[in-house]
Amino acid sequence: MAVVYWIFHKEVSAFFNSLIAYIVVAVFLAGNGLFFWIFPDNILETGAAQADVLFAMAPWLFLFLAPAITMRAFAEEFKTGTYELLATKPLDDRRLVLGKYLAAVALIFFSILPTLVYIGAIYGLADPVGSIDLGGIGGAYLGLLGVGAVFAAIGLFCSSLTDNQIVAFILAAFLCFFVYAAFDLLAELPFFADYNHFILLLGLQEHYRSISRGVVDSRDVLYFLSLIAFFLLLTQAMLERRR
Amino acid sequence: MKKSPLLTQAFIVGALLFVTNLLAYDYFFRWDLTQDRRYTLSDVSKRTADTLDRIMTVKVYLEGDLPPAVKRYRDAVLTFLVEMKARAGANLQYRFIDPSDNGALQNELREKGVEPVPLTIKGKGEVSKKVVFPAAVIHYDGKEEVVDLFKSDCEFFPNGVFCDYAKAEAEIEYKLVAQMRRLFRKQRRIVAFLTGHKEWPLNYMTDFVNELQKFYEVTEISVRDGSALRNSKHFLPDSLKRLIKEDGIDVLIVAQPDTLFTAREKYELDQFIMRGGRVLWLMDMVRVDENDFRTPNAATMSRPRDVNLNELFLKYGFKINTDLVQDDFAGLIDVTFMHENRPVMQKFKWVFYPRVSFFGKHAITRNLDDVILRYACTIDTVPAPGVTKEVVFSSSPLSRAVGGQIVIDFAEMIANPPPPQVYQGKGRKIMALALSGKFASAYEGREAPTDAFAPNPPTAKFFPRAPLPTKMVVVSDGDVVVKDHSPGAKGAMLADNKTLLMNAVEYLVGDESLNDIRARDVVIRRLDYKKVKDNEAVIRAWVILAPIAVVIGFGLLRKFLRERKNRRLKVAL
Secondary structure, eight states: OHHHHHHHHHHHHHHHHSHHHHHHHHHHHHHHHIIIIISTTOHHHHOBSOOHHHHHHHHHHHHHHHHHHHTHHHHHHHHHTHHHHHHHSSOOHHHHHHHHHHHHHHHHHHHHGGGHHHHHHHHHHEESTTOSOHHHHHHHHHHHHHHHHHHHHHHHHHHTTOSOHHHHHHHHHHHHHIIIIIHHHHHHSGGGGGGHHHHHHHSHHHHHHTGGGTEEEHHHHHHHHHHHHHHHHHHHHHHHHHO | OOOOHHHHHHHHHHHHHHHHHHHHTTSOOEEEOSTTOTTOOOHHHHHHHHHOOSOEEEEEOOOSSOOHHHHHHHHHHHHHHHHHHHHHGGGEEEEEOOOTTOHHHHHHHHHTTOOOEEEEEEOSSOEEEEEEOOEEEEEETTEEEEEEOSGGGEEEETTEEEEOHHHHHHTHHHHHHHHHHHHHOSSOOEEEEEOSSOOOOGGGSHHHHHHHHHHSEEEEEOOTTOOOOOBOGGGSOHHHHTTOOSOOBSEEEEEOOOSOOOHHHHHHHHHHHHTTOEEEEEOOSEEOOGGGGGSTTOEEEOEEOOOSOHHHHHHHTEEEOSEEEEESSEEEEEEEEEETTEEEEEEEEEEEEEEEOOOOSOGGGTTOOOEEOSSOOOEEEOOOTTEEEEEEEEOOSSEEEEESSOEEEHHHHHHSOOOGGGGTTTOOOEEEEEEEEOOBOTTTTSOOOOOSSOOSOOOSOOOSBOSSOEEEEEESOGGGGSBOOSTTSTTOBSTTHHHHHHHHHHHHHOOGGGGGSOOOOOOOOEEOHHHHHHHHHHHHHHHHHHHHHHHHHHHHHHHHHHHHHHHHHHHHO
């Protein structure tokens, strides 16, 4: 576990030492703020004391946040040759992947943390003050973190495919989009009309829907965990091929 | 490339996870974290979802550009359907359809009886009109049911429509589940009108009969010859089903009989009830002939009506009195008089038309705004062991009962209706009652009667008491079911009388489980409008900049701490 923590710590500090990290997180927060407070159908316009706009839009912003956080994870190591260095250490790939993965999830968690300011604002603006559904919002945050955790696993996998960060970013953004939304679109096709329910269930968005309203469904949790496990195993397999 | 055992392993694990997900699909729990548990389905809804064995399609015609309140309502419908689908899986499909640019679809909806509701949308400065079709259509097993979503919660004024969306939202689950469950019924239920005592002929009740025919088989039946009223097996336990060879009647409607029942007819009615038959009594005990109001002196004498059923009623637990209800809260009557040699028609308040607008929680009065009775009597309850009595509705606090044999001076009553003071402390007379339980027979220890019409003794087994709970509903006005004769009414019934009677039949046909769906207390969480308006710009600036500032502040703090650490290191060196 000490090894995992060492990698975790190294990754997190590396992230915070780069200026790009702050830009990425600031853009993510600005995007959320715009959708929630400024753009049409914003909360001040609808006047509803709920945060559903945040939970509807944040996954889309994750499409760039998560790949930006994970793109350097392995691609950078491959490029600078530090991976060979790591490979000589008494450190197996499993722990390496786990450490980097936990770091990515922690960073995503860190990025959504400041949106609690919004919840505080709704809390204060609600009539009467504080009459918001904290239970539902808490559940939705869990769901958001779940989506982030899946995206982190996908991003890590994409980073393990290449030694080019940009390629890793684009691959991850596309794959995340595909997993999140593509099945919803495919299910709309007349060709799949008879299987649309099944096709919907393959997608991440379908599994995010109920938790984003505050209802935790054991099947959705299982789906999230399965995707994470699958992509982390794939990542490990990719690393093995490098050795 | 190297062959990778891990890659193979990853795909095997992936396949296993896929299968696990599939297997786990039917075994799950949902944990509703919201404070008002608004996503938790009632048990009936869960059972309904579990019962689906083929695809049920729900089409909701609320979509597109909607006023915020309607959008909120739409989202609540979606929420319910999502929860149902989480339970029912692929067997429940739903779609939200915008009919606003589709004339053909709009016509189709109108044909199904969906009336559009014109809404006003307040935009920035301008006000626009929008017509919505607040309905859903449910398809299942080759049948379909139309659900009125919130039209019944709207009031129509010349200057616009006011809809109570909060009330409508609380009813979403009930409305949709009730219609879903209707679609499960394999056979259409049979509703029969009793004949043989000058009851209303069907063509006096076309509006009601047509509505009934949408959902039930409607028939007429006479038992003058002493034949048993076969009641449907639907309500019977298996032990009794054997006794009844063919399917019979589910609900018997007795709509204003005017002549005496024979002893044998009474016996057959009694035994129909004992075997689980359900009855809707629509009858008053006083005759008032409105035709007399057209005579020159324009007065009439009300006369008691005896149909020889009191003995049964007393045994079951109620009594329809021989009196008339006068209610200050009343419907209108058409009066034609000559003005400058031309007949002029005008409407006047008529205290003998009690109007009911305040209802309790009884299932029969769901979605009712207004019921108008004509010459109703009062109902009293009578002790009857094993029978539960629920008041469905009563007259207003400003009402009273007057004798059954009075002179009604038409012109005088129109010109000088009783002043409200006379009603003081006399109101709240029961005019509709629902009874349920194991009724006792009026024929226990008595010989089954025979008469000239029915010389043979009954063949069916005698029940001294209903072995299973059954239900009946009494409305103390036979006119409640008759269409409105006033010009312009186009044969429709008065007010919401049709809804009242349809609800009553639905209540009798039964699906008690629906009563478990509580009307949800919908909490509408809103922002303080004034607070928002006064500080809009400040709020926006704060809320957008604060999170970013937190992040940048964190970065700067980190940098500062790191540099200080480095400096100290240097110093130490």
